[in-house]
Amino acid sequence: MPNLVVRTRAECPEMKKAANAIEQAAWNDLGYLNYTRAHYAMYAGLLETYADYQLCLVDEERGYPVAVANCVPLSCRGIDGLPPEGWDWVVERAATRAPSEDADTLGALAISVPAIYREKGYARLMIRELLALAERRGLKGLVAPVRPSLKARHPRVAIEDYITWTDERGRSYDPWIRSHVASGGRVIGPCVRSMVVEEPVGFWENWTKQRFEQSGSYEVAGALVPLEIDIERKRGRYAEPNVWVSYAVAA
Ligand SMILES: CC(C)(COP(=O)(O)OP(=O)(O)OC[C@H]1O[C@@H](n2cnc3c(N)ncnc32)[C@H](O)[C@@H]1OP(=O)(O)O)[C@@H](O)C(=O)NCCC(=O)NCCS
Structure with missing residues (x-):
C-alpha cells in the first residue's frame, strides 16, 4: 500500500490542477454531465469558495493524487426535505446559502477515482475522509446524491426497482451503493432528476x-x-x- 495522505485543493495551485485532471480522467466520457445548469453556472465557483473542503488523496512517493472527493457545506433541515433534484440541488443550495443561514450538513458531490486506481478501497477511504471532515467542521450529517455506477448497464430499468436488487450475498447489487452502505450510509431513496442536461x-x-x-x-x-x-x-x-x-x- 503506498503512503497516502489527504490534502486539500486550497494547499497550492498545483493541487488544484492535479485535482481537476483526476476528476476529468475519472469521469472521462461522461463530460456531458458538466452541462447541467447548476454544474455549468456554479460548480467551479463552489470549488474555489470551498477549496479547503475539496480533498485529494495523494500518493506521497509519486507526489500526485490517486483520488479526489468534492463536497460543500449546506443547510439541509433533515432528510425528509431531500428533493428529487439531487446533485443539482446540493450545488444550488450551497451556492445560494445566505450568510445568515448556518450550514448543518456536508453535501457530497463526487468521489472520483481514475480507472487504474479503482477497487483498491480508495473510494471508501474518501467516504471516511468526508465523514471526518464533517465532524471536524461541526456538521451533524452528510448527504450524498450517489451515482449508481452499474445502472448504466440497465438503462431501461426503473431506478426504484434497481435499488432493490441484491447480489448473491444479499448486499446491494450496485457496487457504489454497496460501498456507501458498507461505510455506514443509509439509502433514503431515488432522486430521479439529480442531474438534468x-x-x-x-x-x-x-x-x-x-x-x-x-x-x-x-x-x-x-x-x-x-x-x-x-x-x-x-x-x-x-x-x-x-x-x-x-x-x-x-x-
Ligand atoms: C465510483 C468510484 C468512485 C468507485 O471507486 P472504487 O475504487 O471502485 O470503489 P471502492 O473503494 O468502494 O472499492 C470497490 C471495491 O473494491 C473492494 N476493495 C476495497 N478495498 C480493497 C483493497 N484494499 N484491495 C482490493 N479491493 C478492495 C471493495 O471491497 C469493493 O468491492 P465489493 O463491494 O465487491 O466488496 C469509481 O468507480 C469512479 O470514480 N467512477 C467514476 C466517477 C463516479 O461515478 N463517481 C461517483 C459519483 S457519486
Missing part, C-alpha cells in the same frame, strides 16, 4: 458520436437512463437518476 441535438451528437434523426428514447454509453430526443424542438433531454444516501455524523 437539456441541450440542442448537435450537443448530444458531439458527445455520444451518434446521429439522432427521429424523436425517441436513445440508449447512450455510460448513461443511466435513455436520452430523450425531440426533433421538432431540436433538443435532447437527459435526466439522470441518483440515490440519496445519508450519514449521521458523530457529535
Whole structure:
C-alpha cells in the first residue's frame, strides 16, 4: 500500500490542477454531465469558495493524487426535505446559502477515482475522509446524491426497482451503493432528476458520436437512463437518476 495522505485543493495551485485532471480522467466520457445548469453556472465557483473542503488523496512517493472527493457545506433541515433534484440541488443550495443561514450538513458531490486506481478501497477511504471532515467542521450529517455506477448497464430499468436488487450475498447489487452502505450510509431513496442536461441535438451528437434523426428514447454509453430526443424542438433531454444516501455524523 503506498503512503497516502489527504490534502486539500486550497494547499497550492498545483493541487488544484492535479485535482481537476483526476476528476476529468475519472469521469472521462461522461463530460456531458458538466452541462447541467447548476454544474455549468456554479460548480467551479463552489470549488474555489470551498477549496479547503475539496480533498485529494495523494500518493506521497509519486507526489500526485490517486483520488479526489468534492463536497460543500449546506443547510439541509433533515432528510425528509431531500428533493428529487439531487446533485443539482446540493450545488444550488450551497451556492445560494445566505450568510445568515448556518450550514448543518456536508453535501457530497463526487468521489472520483481514475480507472487504474479503482477497487483498491480508495473510494471508501474518501467516504471516511468526508465523514471526518464533517465532524471536524461541526456538521451533524452528510448527504450524498450517489451515482449508481452499474445502472448504466440497465438503462431501461426503473431506478426504484434497481435499488432493490441484491447480489448473491444479499448486499446491494450496485457496487457504489454497496460501498456507501458498507461505510455506514443509509439509502433514503431515488432522486430521479439529480442531474438534468437539456441541450440542442448537435450537443448530444458531439458527445455520444451518434446521429439522432427521429424523436425517441436513445440508449447512450455510460448513461443511466435513455436520452430523450425531440426533433421538432431540436433538443435532447437527459435526466439522470441518483440515490440519496445519508450519514449521521458523530457529535
Ligand atoms: C465510483 C468510484 C468512485 C468507485 O471507486 P472504487 O475504487 O471502485 O470503489 P471502492 O473503494 O468502494 O472499492 C470497490 C471495491 O473494491 C473492494 N476493495 C476495497 N478495498 C480493497 C483493497 N484494499 N484491495 C482490493 N479491493 C478492495 C471493495 O471491497 C469493493 O468491492 P465489493 O463491494 O465487491 O466488496 C469509481 O468507480 C469512479 O470514480 N467512477 C467514476 C466517477 C463516479 O461515478 N463517481 C461517483 C459519483 S457519486
